[in-house]
Amino acid sequence: MRILVFLLFYHCATENAKSYKTSNPNFILIMVDDLGIGDLGCYGNKTLRTPNIDKLAKGGVTFTQHIAASPLCTPSRAAFLTGRYPIRSGMAALSSVGVFLFSASSGGLPTEEITFAKLLKQKGYSTALIGKWHLGLNCNSGNDFCHHPLNHGFDYFYGLAITNLRDCKPGEGSVFVAGFQSYLATLLQLIGITLICLEMLHYVNLFRIPCGARGYFVFLCTFGLGLSLIFLYSFRYLNCFLMRNHQIIQQPLSYKNLTQRLTEEAVQFIGRNTDAPFLLFMSYLHVHTALYASKDFKGKSKHGLYGDAVEEMDWSVGKILDVLGKWNLNDKTLVYFTSDQGAHVEEISSTGEVHGGYNGIYKGGKSTNWEGGIRVPGLLHWPGVVQAGFRIDEPTSNMDIFPTVVKLAGIPLPKDRIIDGRDLMPLLQGKILQSEHEFLFHYCNAYLNAVRWHPGNSESIWKAFFFTPKFKPEGSNGCYNSHVCHCFGSSVTPHSPPLLFDLSRDPEEKNPLTPQTEHRFYEILDIIQQAVNNHTKSLHGVSNQLSWGNILWKPWLQLCCSSVFLSCYCDHESDEKLGLP
Numbered sequence: 001m002r003i004l005v006f007l008l009f010y011h012c013a014t015e016n017a018k019s020y021k022t023s024n025p026n027f028i029l030i031m032v033d034d035l036g037i038g039d040l041g042c043y044g045n046k047t048l049r050t051p052n053i054d055k056l057a058k059g060g061v062t063f064t065q066h067i068a069a070s071p072l073c074t075p076s077r078a079a080f081l082t083g084r085y086p087i088r089s090g091m092a093a094l095s096s097v098g099v100f101l102f103s104a105s106s107g108g109l110p111t112e113e114i115t116f117a118k119l120l121k122q123k124g125y126s127t128a129l130i131g132k133w134h135l136g137l138n139c140n141s142g143n144d145f146c147h148h149p150l151n152h153g154f155d156y157f158y159g160l161a162i163t164n165l166r167d168c169k170p171g172e173g174s175v176f177v178a179g180f181q182s183y184l185a186t187l188l189q190l191i192g193i194t195l196i197c198l199e200m201l202h203y204v205n206l207f208r209i210p211c212g213a214r215g216y217f218v219f220l221c222t223f224g225l226g227l228s229l230i231f232l233y234s235f236r237y238l239n240c241f242l243m244r245n246h247q248i249i250q251q252p253l254s255y256k257n258l259t260q261r262l263t264e265e266a267v268q269f270i271g272r273n274t275d276a277p278f279l280l281f282m283s284y285l286h287v288h289t290a291l292y293a294s295k296d297f298k299g300k301s302k303h304g305l306y307g308d309a310v311e312e313m314d315w316s317v318g319k320i321l322d323v324l325g326k327w328n329l330n331d332k333t334l335v336y337f338t339s340d341q342g343a344h345v346e347e348i349s350s351t352g353e354v355h356g357g358y359n360g361i362y363k364g365g366k367s368t369n370w371e372g373g374i375r376v377p378g379l380l381h382w383p384g385v386v387q388a389g390f391r392i393d394e395p396t397s398n399m400d401i402f403p404t405v406v407k408l409a410g411i412p413l414p415k416d417r418i419i420d421g422r423d424l425m426p427l428l429q430g431k432i433l434q435s436e437h438e439f440l441f442h443y444c445n446a447y448l449n450a451v452r453w454h455p456g457n458s459e460s461i462w463k464a465f466f467f468t469p470k471f472k473p474e475g476s477n478g479c480y481n482s483h484v485c486h487c488f489g490s491s492v493t494p495h496s497p498p499l500l501f502d503l504s505r506d507p508e509e510k511n512p513l514t515p516q517t518e519h520r521f522y523e524i525l526d527i528i529q530q531a532v533n534n535h536t537k538s539l540h541g542v543s544n545q546l547s548w549g550n551i552l553w554k555p556w557l558q559l560c561c562s563s564v565f566l567s568c569y570c571d572h573e574s575d576e577k578l579g580l581p
């Protein structure tokens with residue numbers, strides 16, 4: 001390790017003469033949805049084929065302790081784009097719903113937040129987001145687009161405003177129906193019992209049901225039920241649409257050649273910007289459910305449809321790298337690859353097929369702050385600037401991309417706000433050996449769940465949990481009863497004193513330390529508590545973007561490209577138009 005660092009140091013010293021290389025590079029930031037750290041060849045997977053991503057690792061730096069700022073899409077992405085903990089922008093929920101589910105809700109990344117795209121655009125970069133956004137759309141009317149990517153620094157947007165969901169693909173089941181069914185069953189039982197009681201009272205002459213009331217009651221119930229069913233039925237038409245800039249181009253979205261279309265958009269964007277600096281945020285819909293794969297990939301992997309989706313995504317990464325090579329842009333382009341959080345281990349299809357990824361040796365997954373939920377793949381490729389095949393085991397964060405990208409573009413960091421990310425270049429170039437993240441705070445929505453402490457000049461990585469999710473069934477590796485784990489109430493076990501691990505000795509988080517097994521037990525917890533106090537003092541009240549009022553469906557915000565009785569439909573990009581097979 002030390003020798004490698006020295007080599008890197010030497011290498012960079014000689015590279016400094018050619019420092020023109022490191023100013024105003026292009027950026028391609030690739031984010032996969034719900035990909036597990038154990039799904040990639042370069043992180044040890046032997047059966048999934050990811051040759052293109054492995055090539056990125058081979059030619060660049062691999063982070064082995066790359067931490068997502070949140071184990072859920074919406075907050076993790078907010079942190080990625082702003083370099084700040086989601087709690088600072090109000091993108092962390094107090095309720096149990098931590099992400100946006102409807103296109104017509106009013107919450108989203110506040111306009112006052114500064115994304116790296118906004119700063120780079122001001123500096124003359126061409127900026128594009130291709131793929132998933134999931135950070136809101138409108139505030140007050142159906143066309144103010146206050147939270148839209150084009151209002152957050154992107155010149156070009158092609159993709160999905162919300163997120164891919166089972167409900168977007170017919171036959172793939174629903175993330176709502178299970179909850180809805182039990183709610184409905186309870187409601188029907190209550191109504192039934194009330195009706196029977198009233199009829200009995202009526203029969204024994206203790207209570208008179210006013211005439212006509214029965215009919216009115218039945219009408220109300222049917223109406224409510226009907227509305228709910230229509231909403232469930234139209235979910236796909238109302239929420240799963242593709243946009244190009246402000247325009248809806250396919251509603252509902254079609255999965256046919258979807259990855260090919262996203263890839264083609266990326267290839268064309270790069271082709272349009274071969275002699276100007278650009279920023280491409282390639283945000284794959286893969287490998288979140290509903291899973292899909294095109295003809296060439298379906299049934300080809302050793303891991304069912306999930307594996308097919310990973311391999312198709314890898315193919316797409318390869319196409320993007322090819323086009324960089326074709327335009328001779330390799331040395332001028334920093335390519336970053338990551339996942340927004342760990343694999344969603346609870347994802348099992350209705351037929352019992354595993355639809356979630358693999359988090360390697362790490363415990364838990366998406367929606368938890370066990371390492372499986374937040375330790376994500378992190379690769380950084382930049383030939384001639386970062387050492388090929390280098391490995392960094394220090395804690396790094398997906399929030400670090402913000403200051404790294406902004407500084408490389410020659411832009412000073414905003415001074416009017418706290419930026420939690422740290423510039424990665426000193427670590428990448430061997431100028432420092434220790435991460436500047438002495439502490440990292442792991443939130444479950446708006447609740448501080450755990451703290452990671454990496455003391456200076458020490459190998460130790462302490463991690464203290466204030467509560468842990470209750471896995472169900474007990475002894476399993478996830479919250480299979482509720483699809484995701486929740487952050488408070490009866491869903492968690494509180495810990496006082498906090499549950500303490502040393503990840504450097506116990507990365508699987510199997511053996512909590514005790515005052516007997518760790519003589520500094522209380523001293524470590526004291527220092528962590530002090531850091532929590534300082535961190536908490538740095539937080540300011542902001543409006544909660546994920547309050548019920550901000551996440552519920554607001555009919556007046558609904559976008560519809562052409563309305564056909566309670567559903568929306570249009571398809572401006574059939575395959576023929578693009579000339580795809």
Ligand SMILES: *[C@@H]1O[C@H](CO)[C@@H](O)[C@H](O)[C@H]1NC(C)=O
Nearest residue numbers: 039044045046048303357358
């Ligand atoms: C590779 O990934 C697949 C799909 O997530 C997983 O089932 C398998 O266990 C992984 N294999 C290894 C050796 O890590």
